[in-house]
Amino acid sequence: MDLYTVSSNFLYVSFILYLVATIFFGATIGNKREANTKSKASKIAITITILGFLSQLVYFFVRWSAAGHAPVSNMFEFIAFFGMMLVLGFIIIYFIYRETILGLFALPTAILVIGYGSMFPREISPLIPSLQSHWLYIHVTTAALGEAILAISFVAGLIYLIVKVDQTVRSKQTTWLEIVLFCVFATMAFIIITSSFDATGYEAEFVQEINGTEQSVEYHLPPLVEPNNSELVSDHFTTGIETPAWMHGADAGSKFNTLIWSLLGGLILYGITRLILRKRVAAAIQPRLSRVNTDKVDEIIYRSVAIGFPVFTLGALIFAAIWAQEAWGRFWGWDPKEVWALVTWFFYAAFLHLRLGAGWHGEKSAWLAVIGFVIIMTNLIFVNLVIAGLHSYA
């Protein structure tokens, strides 16, 4: 077995361990609060989580030695690392607060994140000259750790909202909460659909005309929308609907097509769930979380921002600026990724001022934590895939 295979296997192992740990954390929700921290189930759960994390560490370092550079240089590697840091963030917060319910939500988030990242090309790719610097490791890892700890505040916020939002009447809050949960279903759908068609080796080919030159475009999902101004050349089914012309960038059609597949798949999954539950998804989860200590969860929302914010500032702004100075001779250049790091920083600065200065606790704080995560995901996914810039490696 070569190193690459070894490292991949360790990633699979950690993926499975996270799943198992989730189940054990699930087994703790019926317990009384005090009993919880000492219960067998929670001890097993956290042990398995740590084993999973260690296994992913092995993946990371084995892949590092196989590639000769830290595996944080493309979309797959970065997202997998982000998932690993999410688990680390959870472990840290767990040992401060001993809140088992956090594991029940944090680990599935990490699983979805790693699963999502695995849909991008997983081969070890060579390092282009602009990335050949020790700052790659320092900047990217610190930024990812900061974002992951901030993501823990989202997880806590979500738990808080599921417990606290009044589900007896329909309100703006219940609707938005369902939208957040729908996004989880859509991510799940994306992973299921992409990996299924990947397994069958599906490939449709188009010839697209861009600015007078013809380019070949490959689809790995059946085309619900074709690339703009294109012709199908392989023998496949197509709807004939075209991607709107204003969507630009490489593979705009294919990405838009994937998005539609994910949203439709998400709708189906969500719809089936609603049909079975016969109530809002959050309303169905709520009674199971009745024993959750919401004050503690509220404190976790704040604490993870308090820990994550300085780490994020250090990694995503200060180290980033130092590297940019060394590589490009300017520490700040208004590249979209940089701007979105600044947007994230502004947002959490506002969060802290509102929380510490204006007394925004509880639901307000929880919603802010959710919005913060949306901003982080925008920077991670949208900016890389849609807005072309210096950081679009995927």
Next chain:
Amino acid sequence: MKKIKCECGHINHEGTVLCEACGKPIEGNQHIDGNDENNVLEMRYEGSARRSKTYKRTFVDKTWAFFSSVKVGVWLIVLALLASAIGTIYPQEEFKNSVLPSSQFYEQQYGLSGKIFYQLGFHNLYSSWWYIALIALIGISLVICSIDRFVPLYRALKNQNAKRHEVFVRRQRFFSESENVSDDDRKTLINNLKKRRYKISEEDGHILAEKNRFSRWGPYVNHIGLIIILIAGILRMFDFMHTEGYVWVREGETKVVPTTEQQYYIKNEQFVYETYSREDERFQEALKNEELDVPSNFQTNAIIYKVKDEVIPGQEPELEEVTRGEIRLNEPLTFDGYSAYQSGTQLRSEYNSISFKVENGEGEELGSFDFKTNEDQRYYKLSNGYQIEIQDYYPQFEVTEEGPSSFSKYPRNPGIIFEVSGPELEGERYFYLNEDVVPLIDDPVTNVTLEDTELITASGLIIKKDFSLPFFLIGAVIFMIGVAQGLYWHHRRVWIHPKDGSLLVAGHTNKNWFGLKNEIESSIDGTSIKMVEDQQEKL
């Protein structure tokens, strides 16, 4: 300024809510912090007199009050956040990567929304007056907020006495009253607090135990860091702090370094371009999907010269080597405060030399000549009295309505018209273009073929001088220290107040009440002192 004298004898500033020394609520000022008699005291700024809350008459007062409000600060942050995000919808002008002028580019590329983006000036959003003004307003808010709070807070904490007014103690969030506490129990509590690194001060049997007061300065320290960064940003606008230039240097060429007032020259000795081998086992899989080779190195081997003595106009300056080295991405070359960064490449894009072979009618070689694009040589001698005359040279050949001409002075696509002449040979003209030689007359006697071409790379280098960097770094470090100081430590105080045979214990912290509760609980362990109750929860 009106002063308020408290019954304890301390003289407070106008607008004080709680006496700085004893903490007694000052009558008539309780509305300022929204205190009411039945509730715990608002302790955020120690009830100190803040300018923004005290004076509200003049324009200056109102401006001060406006900028010192957290609400306004948060709004400014949110506006800056939204503005920054909007600027990423479409690329900024510098990233648009198109020869089209912006007035056409945005509309053509993105349609109506692109046109609006351009017309609103969002293509240069981050250097627009209003964006800079927004950042400046945040800066003003930072300064005013910090001064408004820091000065009175510092005074209040400095003037605080160990002996507090009973009302102050009773209206703390954590409070308990225990009767018949023995002196030993009291001492145990004090010792336990000491063990937990509380500093103890005593006044008439009243005890103040305090720790981590410095954590209260965290917000102001991090704001100072941010202000230093903003000031550094202003300094950077001046040439003595920061200059930037860009220079293209071809292989073998020596050029003056821009922004150095003609004092430095740079020579590009060689440009090194390397790619990853497709045989490399590590990356084989990934490289299969790449049509083009993946570069592994862009490197300029450069020599930096400094001008010796004064330059006499019209004369070539005398140069002295300063340093030499390899400039790579991520590895700039520095010299005398300047740095040269590898930035652009025009890989093998220009012809350095083109060599030709000339034969006579019998196929005998008459010699060859090497046309140098950067030399102004008109005649080339061949053997047997033959010679070449360069009649026309177009570095970047194109045909316009006025006939052949050159698009630029750079030899990217040279076109050469030359004549071969010799004894018993009238001139025969040839035309060279696109690595091909075409005779311009029918049935020439001689035969000219292309022997070889030599292409060179032009390397684009950014030349920077930036003395503002240390200021940014200092600002960033101070910011990080301030954030850690304010977020990771908690200012905690415990008051022990004897009162007619009973003992009042009160506690206050600026955050993490849970932690303070634990500390008090373990400190009174084994004594008859009652555990403090959270009065906020009760009310």
